[in-house]
Amino acid sequence: MPTVYNWQIGREMSYPHEERHPQTQFAFVFNPNRCIGCQTCTMACKSTWTFSKGQELMWWNNVETKPYGGYPQHWDAKLLAMLEEANPSGQVWDARNKETEKKPYGVFDGLTIFDAANQKPRPDFGAQQALGYLPTDDQWRAPNIHEDTATGDQFKTKGKDDYGGEAQLPEHKVWFFHLARICNHCTYPGCLASCPRNAIYKRPEDGVVLVDQGRCRGYRKCVEGCPYKKAMYRPTTRTTEKCIGCFPRLEGKDKTVSPTGAPAETRCMAACVGKIRLQGLLSIEEDGTWTEDPQNPLYYLIRQRQIALPLYPQFGTEPNGFYIPPRWVPRSYLVQMFGPGVDHAIEQYSCPDRELLAVLQLFRANQQIVFRFEIEEGPKVGEIEVTMPDGSSKTQELFNDTVLGFNKLGEEVVRVTVEEPTFERPADMHVNSI
Numbered sequence: 001m002p003t004v005y006n007w008q009i010g011r012e013m014s015y016p017h018e019e020r021h022p023q024t025q026f027a028f029v030f031n032p033n034r035c036i037g038c039q040t041c042t043m044a045c046k047s048t049w050t051f052s053k054g055q056e057l058m059w060w061n062n063v064e065t066k067p068y069g070g071y072p073q074h075w076d077a078k079l080l081a082m083l084e085e086a087n088p089s090g091q092v093w094d095a096r097n098k099e100t101e102k103k104p105y106g107v108f109d110g111l112t113i114f115d116a117a118n119q120k121p122r123p124d125f126g127a128q129q130a131l132g133y134l135p136t137d138d139q140w141r142a143p144n145i146h147e148d149t150a151t152g153d154q155f156k157t158k159g160k161d162d163y164g165g166e167a168q169l170p171e172h173k174v175w176f177f178h179l180a181r182i183c184n185h186c187t188y189p190g191c192l193a194s195c196p197r198n199a200i201y202k203r204p205e206d207g208v209v210l211v212d213q214g215r216c217r218g219y220r221k222c223v224e225g226c227p228y229k230k231a232m233y234r235p236t237t238r239t240t241e242k243c244i245g246c247f248p249r250l251e252g253k254d255k256t257v258s259p260t261g262a263p264a265e266t267r268c269m270a271a272c273v274g275k276i277r278l279q280g281l282l283s284i285e286e287d288g289t290w291t292e293d294p295q296n297p298l299y300y301l302i303r304q305r306q307i308a309l310p311l312y313p314q315f316g317t318e319p320n321g322f323y324i325p326p327r328w329v330p331r332s333y334l335v336q337m338f339g340p341g342v343d344h345a346i347e348q349y350s351c352p353d354r355e356l357l358a359v360l361q362l363f364r365a366n367q368q369i370v371f372r373f374e375i376e377e378g379p380k381v382g383e384i385e386v387t388m389p390d391g392s393s394k395t396q397e398l399f400n401d402t403v404l405g406f407n408k409l410g411e412e413v414v415r416v417t418v419e420e421p422t423f424e425r426p427a428d429m430h431v432n433s434i
């Protein structure tokens, strides 16, 4: 099997195809600290792409309530257990062995899904390129099982070592959070690696991963091989379908949001009520490194500030979805989910400096993709005392800066201030207007 370099796990790994990279890569940052679980994103996707017969159980975008919820049920716990079984007590990180570009979170010393399939072929599962499993119909049935249920109290009684302990904020004894998920349009997709028909491909122009419906024969090896379970089988056509990254919008073809033809965000991003989502198209070098571009908001948040982290990087697919970890959740749970960068990310998010606070205003401020930001400095408007994760106190200075966002064509498409402006409606014009 060829070897490829995976910067998220800080090392080379085996992968069934030669290393090759797109010119730009579809990527996104989600901030679960702000997600209210309204499912507007879920319905925006469903009503756009998956409303037809045979797609009833198909939720390309879903929002699950962690720690209990999942779609399909237990998708992550099940795979983590399989990897643990393949490599008992060996699924560990060496977080001290870091290098900014090549291994920003350290080195993952355990087995990825590709390493595990290589090391331990499972005759009961048939030939596998990636360790995985096929969920049962029951596990696909309920897209939001245990929604809004704080199962963190059970975690408290069962003990820290078993489940990660109680909530990290003094105000709460129980915890949950909403984890919004779409296909990660991975750099080394498990779905693509597993397909015996070569029906899955990654677009060279934007890294979006698509299924060629003409080639697909519905073997469901991709469903088995996607660690995030984002490849979904449609019984009416007997083929697999998956998130297509709303590629017509990426191509600037939705004239209602992109009159000049600049790339626009996907439907789920554009509909987000909680303003938790920011999407980007990142420039990629031939060897797969990200072109240094600190004025790109995605590059800034992920590579420069390392405040947004990949979801289960240890699976090895180099997902291009990144999350700002929710700060009230037990650290051991978060480290398992987002890797060893969690403390650093939460430290910064708890008391963002002036520049970071301005960039965080760009989330869901506009429907076109922002390729570059600028900040215009404003007056100081206050100071607040912040309790840091370690219990210490810090003073945060607040400035009413303005952040500007520019689309691919260099046109200004966002201008938003840190302080949200308030408007008073004249009473004589609007009495009883509700």
Ligand code: SF4
Pocket: 182, 183, 184, 185, 186, 189, 190, 191, 192, 209, 225, 226, 227, 228, 229, 230, 231, 242, 317
């Ligand atoms: S998240 Fe799953 S379906 Fe999407 S590209 Fe990665 S492996 Fe494929």
Ligand code: SF4
Pocket: 034, 035, 036, 037, 038, 039, 040, 041, 042, 063, 178, 180, 271, 272, 273, 274, 275, 276, 277
């Ligand atoms: S629309 Fe936004 S806030 Fe609502 S569930 Fe989806 S990601 Fe969360």
